[in-house]
Amino acid sequence: MTSVNERPRALLAGASRRWVRLLPWGLAFVLCVALLPTTIQVLTADYGLNAGVASALAIAQAAPLLLAVVRPLHAWYVIFAADVAGALVLLTVDFEERLLWPFPPMEIVGYVGLCLALGLREPRRTLLLVWLATAAANVGLQFVAPGGASSDDTLLTILSGVALLLAGALRERYEVQQRLVEQETISEAERERRTLLEERARIARELHDVVAHHMSVITVQADTAAYRLERLPPDVQEEFTSIAATARESLSEMRRLLGVLRNEEAHGELAPQPGLTRIGQLVEATARAGMPVEFTACDAEVPEAVGLSAYRIVQEALANVVRHAPGAPTQVSVSQDGDQLTVLVVNGPPPEPPAAPLELGGTGHGLVGMRERVRIIGGTLDVGPLPDGGFRVAARLPLTERDFT
Structure with missing residues (x-):
């Protein structure tokens, strides 16, 4: 009422x-x-x-x-x-x-x-x-x-009862449908939020490995400075000792963070993280699976975080081609433009519309993961369909340390 x-x-x-x-x-x-x-x-x-x-x-x-x-x-x-x-x-x-x-x-x-x-x-x-x-x-x-x-x-009593019953049933049915629609909307929003959080955690785990590697290198270099460099002044040697201690402490904190981020199902993520040099192997594996892929490589030296993001973007883009456009001609290019790395994956329409996707599985996190990776390192991402029925993924990733902040 x-x-x-x-x-x-x-x-x-x-x-x-x-x-x-x-x-x-x-x-x-x-x-x-x-x-x-x-x-x-x-x-x-x-x-x-x-x-x-x-x-x-x-x-x-x-x-x-x-x-x-x-x-x-x-x-x-x-x-x-x-x-x-x-x-x-x-x-x-x-x-x-x-x-x-x-x-x-x-x-x-x-x-x-x-x-x-x-x-x-x-x-x-x-x-x-x-x-x-x-x-x-x-x-x-x-x-x-x-x-x-x-x-x-009895006539008015019967007719009024039928009218009240019929209209009340219709109203309650409509209200149930509205609640179902609202619940589905809430569930979809929760699924999207959970997907985003899961993808952020996965990216954080991978970036942790990159940063932990650098911290380990700093620790080793600081610890061995007294043996590698002759006649170090005492104050300089003390400074290296302090740097090594701070690096070890930071590395311990990061290991504790890794324990929070990783779960029992993440054993495969303990392997070294791929980078820019592994994109060629990824393209070759896709081509061996029967996908016509052309690859234009880039030999630039890039930060590990950028290389990891570029690899994952190409990986997700090729996986989407396999799932949604099997057999479509695909071009993959990685190029350096000044202080930015450009990753471009473009596929045409499939030769024949597939009766069913070749790959029924998948996380459904592809575009979400791309956007999160690009956002974290301060880049830009442009994805969308092409007029001929293909699809385009273009990412621009900054290479300078200043752009990462």
Whole structure:
């Protein structure tokens, strides 16, 4: 139910299509316009009721149908009271025995339409109370029924119950579907977040190995400086000793960090991390698998982190070609442009659309991993489909130490 301070929403206001949102207003308007004059005519001409009284009853019974689009329960209070009052007013006039009492047909039509609106908005408890009130009114009015009148004491009770049940079931089904959509959206967001965190942890493990190698080299050089360099002043030798101690401490901290980042399933990541020189071997292995790959190499000296990122980008890009475009001609190039390394992987469309991907597995982390690697070292990444049906992956990785900060 709508809170008092909350602005009420129209029925079906959350529908995606405009005509569905306007449907309750259209139906309410048609019912109001059709029932208002019909009620006046029937009550005056058939039942012999005074025109003024008939008009007042018709307005009270039909006009609130427009309110039912926004506040169906408030409209029910008015219409229910007007229908009961109308039945009591009809006791004051003589009408033919063939005419229905206590509720003429036009009142039944309007009341059933109102019950549909109630079912689309109100909870089960409210719908049950509405139906019980309707049944009680029908039963109570039978005690004062005029002799010879054609009674419809069960008709309104049955029709209103069916309308409330049907509309309530539709509303609950819609709410369940909405909750499922919301849950799927939340689950998808959680999956994307988990994928991102897993990829960041994997990149962190690999970068740890690179940094740990450098720290080990610093430690060894500082420890052996006194033996490699003759006649070192005592203060210089003390400085080298301090550097070695600091490096060993930092290396110990990094090993503890590695214990946190690695898990029981990461045994394969204990091997030395690949770099720029291994890209040629990666391309050759892909070509042996039947993929037409052309490779343009680069012999530049690059930081290990950059070489590792370039290797992983090419690896993920070729894996995506194998999965999604088997047999497509592919060009891989690694080139140095000033203080940047450019990695480019471009594939054309596959010769024949595969009936199924050659590789059904995969982490689904390819593009996520590329973006994270490029972001960490301060580069740029451009990926996207080509007009001919191929795909392009272009990464620019900075080579200078200044660009890594």
